[in-house]
Amino acid sequence: MKKMNSTNQHNLETIRAICGTAHALSVIGGRWKPTILHLLLHGKMRYGRLRRVIPGISERMLVLQLRELEKDGLVRRIVYAEVPPRVEYELTEEGLSMKPMLESISAWGRYHHAKNQTEQEENEEEELAKKLEQVLGDLTP
């Protein structure tokens, strides 16, 4: 059990190759990609603006994710030969082809999130009710 010689990596690659869903998720997955893609769906954007509007992202992550998206052919990087430098990012045609999928995911996500939200609240209410019952039980036998 010295080296696992990346069974991990191997498993990942295998699954990506067989399963379309896994492949898609590996492309749009990661913590920040959904947000970046969402923003770029509305039009091109400069690097600095992206950094400022995405709350909490580090420069390292932003560049990294952008580079991956670029490598996957979803995002185009446009460099203007100016000073101070200016770089814009925009979706390619292939990137735009994700729109229906992204909307489908987003819709289900919001639906599920809302549902779980209310369930949680119900659970909390139940717990509260239980505690209340205990307390009251002691007082009113």
Place this chain on the structure above:
Amino acid sequence: MKKMNSTNQHNLETIRAICGTAHALSVIGGRWKPTILHLLLHGKMRYGRLRRVIPGISERMLVLQLRELEKDGLVRRIVYAEVPPRVEYELTEEGLSMKPMLESISAWGRYHHAKNQTEQEENEEEELAKKLEQVLGDLTP
């Protein structure tokens, strides 16, 4: 710069709360969940069978992912009081509601995978052509 007290965790939660897509991805994401969900879309399945048909998954991961899916209300765990024990897993109604989304993701994934595949081959052909040119160039000035 001692403790980051999980800015990581915080960022994740924030994004999940704001962005439907990120929330959905955190639910169906992970290396094995797409495969598990895909299998369960075809009907209920026993634990052992899941383990056997998913190539390369470890028991730990299988149980872990199933538990998460259960917690998120997508999968139901059915225990039969028999010996030897028997446990089956099936999608809940909420789990089934993912079907259109999953198909949309899978379709795009396969499309994108195929496209990148051919692009890679084209690149390889180009490289090959270049090398060939170099070799031939030396021979036929």
Place this chain on the structure above:
DNA sequence: CAGAATCCAAAATGATACTG
């Protein structure tokens, strides 16, 4: 059979300082 528990490796993310 279906898993729980433990321990370790690898990948993802974050903070920060520096540069053309």
Place this chain on the structure above:
DNA sequence: CAGTATCATTTTGGATTCTG
């Protein structure tokens, strides 16, 4: 401005052993 480089930390995944 738009990054790059480096290092620390957090999270995820895998192997193995044990149990009701």
